[in-house]
Amino acid sequence: xxxxxxxxxxxxxxxxxxxxxxxxxxxxxxxxxxxxxxxxxxxxxxxxxxxxxxxxxxxxxxxxxxxxxxxxxxxxxxxxxxxxxxxxxxxxxxxxxxxxxxxxxxxxxxxxxxxxxxxxxxxxxxxxxxxxxxxxxxxxxxxxxxxxxxxxxxxxxxxxxxxxxxxxxxxxxxxxxxxxxxxxxxxxxxxxxxxxxxxxxxxxxxxxxxxxxxxxxxxxxxxxxxxxxxxxxxxxxxxxxxxxxxxxxxxxxxxxxxxxxxxxxxxxx
Amino acid sequence: xxxxxxxxxxxxxxxxxxxxxxxxxxxxxxxxxxxxxxxxxxxxxxxxxxxxxxxxxxxxxxxxxxxxxxxxxxxxxxxxxxxxxxxxxxxxxxxxxxxxxxxxxxxxxxxxxxxxxxxxxxxxxxxxxxxxxxxxxxxxxxxxxxxxxxxxxxxxxxxxxxxxxxxxxxxxxxxxxxxxxxxxxxxxxxxxxxxxxxxxxxxxxxxxxxxxxxxxxxxxxxx
Numbered sequence: 001x002x003x004x005x006x007x008x009x010x011x012x013x014x015x016x017x018x019x020x021x022x023x024x025x026x027x028x029x030x031x032x033x034x035x036x037x038x039x040x041x042x043x044x045x046x047x048x049x050x051x052x053x054x055x056x057x058x059x060x061x062x063x064x065x066x067x068x069x070x071x072x073x074x075x076x077x078x079x080x081x082x083x084x085x086x087x088x089x090x091x092x093x094x095x096x097x098x099x100x101x102x103x104x105x106x107x108x109x110x111x112x113x114x115x116x117x118x119x120x121x122x123x124x125x126x127x128x129x130x131x132x133x134x135x136x137x138x139x140x141x142x143x144x145x146x147x148x149x150x151x152x153x154x155x156x157x158x159x160x161x162x163x164x165x166x167x168x169x170x171x172x173x174x175x176x177x178x179x180x181x182x183x184x185x186x187x188x189x190x191x192x193x194x195x196x197x198x199x200x201x202x203x204x205x206x207x208x209x210x211x212x213x214x215x216x217x218x219x220x221x222x223x224x225x226x227x228x229x230x231x232x233x234x235x236x237x238x239x240x241x242x243x244x245x246x247x248x249x250x251x252x253x254x255x256x257x258x259x260x261x262x263x264x265x266x267x268x269x
Numbered sequence: 270x271x272x273x274x275x276x277x278x279x280x281x282x283x284x285x286x287x288x289x290x291x292x293x294x295x296x297x298x299x300x301x302x303x304x305x306x307x308x309x310x311x312x313x314x315x316x317x318x319x320x321x322x323x324x325x326x327x328x329x330x331x332x333x334x335x336x337x338x339x340x341x342x343x344x345x346x347x348x349x350x351x352x353x354x355x356x357x358x359x360x361x362x363x364x365x366x367x368x369x370x371x372x373x374x375x376x377x378x379x380x381x382x383x384x385x386x387x388x389x390x391x392x393x394x395x396x397x398x399x400x401x402x403x404x405x406x407x408x409x410x411x412x413x414x415x416x417x418x419x420x421x422x423x424x425x426x427x428x429x430x431x432x433x434x435x436x437x438x439x440x441x442x443x444x445x446x447x448x449x450x451x452x453x454x455x456x457x458x459x460x461x462x463x464x465x466x467x468x469x470x471x472x473x474x475x476x477x478x479x480x481x482x483x484x485x486x487x488x489x490x491x492x
Contacts, residue, residue, distance in 0.1 A: 073457060101459030137362075140440075141457055184362055187441040193351060197360055 034061070038243050041067040041075035041087040045206055046265045047230060050112055051088055053259040054250035062246045072141070073098075079235060080104045086234040086247060088112055093167070094143050095233055105236040110248045111229035111268035113260050117147060118219025120208060121200040127155050127220045130199060133180050137194035137201040140185040145170060147228065148202035155221045157181070167227070205265060214264060229268040272462040273469070280463060283450065284470065290445035291474075294368045294436045299429055301372035302379035306428075307421070309335070309376060310383025311409055317384075321395065322405055331380070338377035344438050346370055367436075367444025375432050382424035386417045419490035426482025430475050447471050 038058075042048045048066060055064035067084050069075050075087040076098045092108050099106055119127060119136075130136075138148035146167040153160045153169075159176035160169045171183060186194055188204065192211055195201045205215055215222045232251055234244055250256070252269040260267045277284070309331055315321045316328035341349065347370045351361050358366040390413055398412040414421070437448020447467055455464025 073459075098459065140443075140453060184443060186362055186443050190362075190441055190443075193361055193442075197355065197362075 036062050036243050037065050038062060038086065038247050039065045039067050039084040040247065041069045041078055041084050041089065043069055043072060043075070043089050046113060046260060046263045047088045049259055049263060050251060050256055053256045054247065054253070057253045057255045058250040059246055062243055064247065064250070076102075076104065076106060076233075079106060079233065082235070085238060085241075086232055086244060088230060088232050088251070090233060091115075091143075091228045091230055093227060095231075097143070106233050107236050107239050108231045109234055109239060109244060110232045110251060111226075112232055112251055112256075114224055114226070114229050114266045114268045116205050116215040116219075116222060116224040116266065117144075117151070117202065117228075118208070118215040118222040119148075119151065119200045119202050120195060120211075120213050120218055121220055122195065124200060124220065127152075127157055127200060130157060130179055130181060133182065134199040135182045135184065135197075137184050137186050137191060137198045139188050139191065139202065141188065142170065143167070144188065144202075144204070145185060147223065149174070151202070151221050151223050154223075206263075209264060224266075226268075231268075273466045276460070276463040276466045280454070280466075283454070284447075284467065287445060287447045287450035287467070288470070288474075290364050290449075291433065291436055291447045293364055294371055294439065294444060294446060295429060295432055297368045298371040298375035298432050298436075299425070302375035302425065302428055302432075306376040306379030307383055309380035311387065311413070313380060313384045314387040314413075315405065315409070321408065335377045335381050338373055339381065343370075343374065343435050344441065346374070347439065347442060362443040364444050364446075367439040367442050371432060371435060371439065374435055375428060378431055379425065379428045382428060383417075383421060386420040386424055387413055389420070390416045419486045422489055423482060423486040426479060426486070429478055429482075433471065433475065433478075447474075 040051050040054075042051045048068060051064060051066045055066065058064050067075075067078070069078070069089075072089060072094075075084070075089045076095070078084045079087055080102065086109070095106050095108065098104060121127075124130065136152075139145050146169050149158070149160060149169045149171070150167050152158045157179065158174050158181070161173040161175050164173045171185065174183075177183075184194070184198070188207065191201055191203045192207050195203070195211060200220065203213070208214065208218070213219075215224075232248060238244060257267045257269075313328060313331045313335070316324040316331070318325065318328070320328070338346070347367075350370045350373070354361045354366050354369050358369065360366055394412050394416050395408070398408040403411065434448075436444065436446050437452070439446060440449025440452060447470060451464050451467035451471075454460060455467060
């Protein structure tokens with residue numbers, strides 16, 4: 001190595017170090033001010049939109065920091081270990097499953113918005129038109145799959161094991177499938193792709209919206225159950241903290257309601 | 270340990286299916302790596318500037334393919350290929366359709382490794398080939414590939430282990446496999462014994478592959 005390239009390498013290394021140190025040091029600056037930072041995890045729209053809208057109207061003395069997480073388990077793990085103060089990612093049942101399995105003590109503080117789920121189809125105008133051997137896509141996570149199967153059962157398309165709690169059924173709990181439908185479980189993020197090639201697809205409103213579909217106009221079978229309202233969740237030991245109260249006021253403000261309405265999402269407050 | 274054995278016993282059927290899915294994805298993508306990646310790697314080696322058969326346009330196209338595919342975040346590559354996958358398979362879901370993007374990556378990874386191995390073949394081998402009057406095809410088949418065969422097998426082992434790792438992402442399009450199984454039924458349902466059991470199975474598979482690759486490579490090494 002020539003002396004020149006060695007110098008260049010040294011300079012690069014130093015620059016890299018300086019950058020990473022600066023990145024580490026950045027959060028410490030905030031601690032100097034009197035503002036209380038509330039760290040709130042969210043995954044995708046409209047959760048992130050609701051948190052960002054709340055950040056814009058949070059009262060004096062507080063600031064909301066959105067912690068974007070690309071996963072539905074980590075927001076609860078982070079909260080459980082006090083790395084964040086709250087999250088807006090789930091409905092109560094999902095949180096209770098997490099509590100039971102992980103010995104956690106998370107609580108719902110405030111429902112934020114309702115998720116109206118439905119089946120959508122390019123070719124059918126009614127689920128009763130589903131052909132023999134038709135194809136259906138449902139999500140591959142347990143809570144959304146349970147919701148999709150429940151909806152199919154209510155429409156009389158399939159039958160579920162009556163011993164299983166409502167919304168808890170998996171594909172293995174289907175006891176009758178008279179049309180011999182091919183039910184494929186796929187990732188939430190791929191439901192829009194499935195819409196192009198399957199007879200009917202279960203979908204969440206935030207993804208359906210990307211296809212220009214709304215549950216009210218395009219949904220073949222629609223469900224809006226208060227059990228599935230996406231809620232502000234925190235730890236039990238933190239539930240009465242003044243910053244959580246401030247966050248709740250911000251999340252239930254008219255501004256957040258307007259932002260949700262613009263996205264076509266019904267507010268749950 | 271008992272937890273592991275219990276979750277293994279309780280889920281043996283499904284783990285078996287997941288293993289078969291991983292095996293399927295690996296078999297087809299490795300076949301693509303050998304059938305297309307090996308010739309592509311040789312082509313890039315031969316046509317590179319200063320190479321045996323310098324052909325700049327050919328080299329640029331081959332090199333660009335390898336670089337582009339390898340720089341794509343894999344998940345986005347899967348999404349990017351969806352229209353083509355649907356055209357060819359009629360669907361984008363399931364193990365067979367999920368293997369399609371994996372084949373492209375297998376070809377790119379292996380082509381790059383082949384190029385690197387051939388670059389390390391001593392130049393004396395090429396001189397010998399030339400002095401014996403070998404044409405390009407003969408040079409490749411009787412000299413380069415023979416000289417590099419041990420490294421080529423070792424590189425294929427490496428590529429297959431990378432492909433196993435890539436295949437875990439394919440759960441998003443219903444590809445299944447061990448990684449997807451561990452994520453869906455272990456991680457997302459908080460069944461940690463099941464998650465770690467599945468990971469242990471993957472580790473054992475990789476160890477076996479690595480050992481087999483080393484053995485074959487050692488047998489072929491004539492140095």
